[in-house]
């Protein structure tokens with residue numbers, strides 16, 4: 001079922017103890033969210049796109065509105081619908097008079113009889129205008145598949161017109177209240193009122209603001225609005241709904257674009273999972289602290305296949321790859337030569353006659369890895385009709401690390417350069433923090449749709465994730481500097497508990513390696529110098545700071 005376009009208006013007003021938001025309780029018998037407390041809103045109606053209404057919109061064109069909502073056209077109708085629905089459901093009228101100021105509440109009170117009439121009639125008869133520029137586009141929520149009704153709702157935030165208390169319409173809504181977001185959440189938690197997920201999330205975000213002006217200004221300046229399209233999948237707990245913040249979310253969408261709800265939400269070693277037309281994933285049975293659920297082996301292509309990261313040399317895993325590959329395996333690509341990624345390449349070559357591609361193993365890594373071809377940055381492998389892999393050299397986690405971009409679908413196989421569910425260890429001397437950050441920066445220049453990591457689920461919103469990783473490392477680097485500032489010259493052992501105070505102690509052994517990488521980077525950049533066993537901040541003379 002295609003979700004119906006809808007618009008929601010979150011009205012804020014200044015209360016005695018901070019901002020309050022208008023909520024209405026939907027009629028228990030309502031077909032959608034019966035009984036729940038929601039913000040006013042509803043489905044778009046044909047009248048919302050009436051060109052005569054468009055002439056009464058202030059401050060926004062359809063072109064601009066559509067660009068803001070990331071639509072080809074028709075964006076303005078959402079703004080109109082938000083204001084119309086709010087009036088119909090709550091009686092609050094966010095309209096301007098001819099002088100382009102909000103209409104007085106005394107006048108708004110006299111217009112309630114229009115609530116059941118076409119909106120245009122009100123606008124024309126009373127000569128009123130829609131101040132669309134007063135609405136800040138704030139959220140995008142799409143109802144999960146499988147419900148009787150589904151909406152594709154745009155949420156807007158606006159300051160409530162002064163003096164209008166509003167009154168519910170007694171049909172769609174049965175109750176209404178002005179409430180502080182925090183109080184609404186608490187009442188929801190106590191089970192006094194029902195709040196659905198999108199409402200809860202919105203309330204949580206709004207609860208951060210001390211006054212309406214700050215909230216509105218924040219909303220008006222939001223750059224990117226994320227789409228929250230709840231999805232369904234099946235697994236050991238039966239059918240479940242997943243939200244954008246869940247690690248399974250993007251993989252479910254990618255592997256089930258038609259929203260059948262039949263894809264699996266689990267990471268099951270040894271069970272091949274088709275991710276799309278070109279890609280099947282088999283997880284090796286080597287779960288662990290460093291490998292998460294196990295190493296992801298990807299089979300890429302249709303008639304001919306490339307295997308990306310054959311994984312550890314575990315017989316059962318190699319058998320699964322051969323079984324899924326059914327005589328079509330022509331290339332074996334390794335992102336790097338750590339022992340959880342490349343050792344199965346030799347046996348797989350033996351069994352298939354496929355060519356092994358990658359970059360030679362540095363000392364101390366998988367010595368069995370002997371590529372037939374050494375892959376250079378930018379090289380392409382034609383896996384078949386309409387399926388090309390382009391190599392991107394991404395040193396950092398390992399000096400010979402490569403990512404592979406499936407150019408047609410823009411899926412990037414990231415190996416351990418980016419992994420899902422944890423931060424990769426940068427282990428010098430082969431691991432190099434400066435190179436790692438530069439390699440992340442380089443990926444920001446690529447057009448990417450999704451990341452297929454060496455461990456864990458597919459990762460969506462690639463650029464956002466890469467920027468998050470960069471920020472995370474630079475944040476850690478700042479902690480290294482702060483610790484050196486506080487301690488004075490210090491050994492890595494003294495720095496470790498301060499710099500990684502947020503990391504469980506059982507992981508400190510690995511954190512120590514990343515700390516060494518951070519120190520190495522800072523020394524190379526001359527921000528830190530070595531004094532025997534200890535590291536010290538380089539203090540620049542004041543004028544050079």
Ligand SMILES: [Zn+2]
Nearest residue numbers: 340341416454
């Ligand atoms: Zn790995």
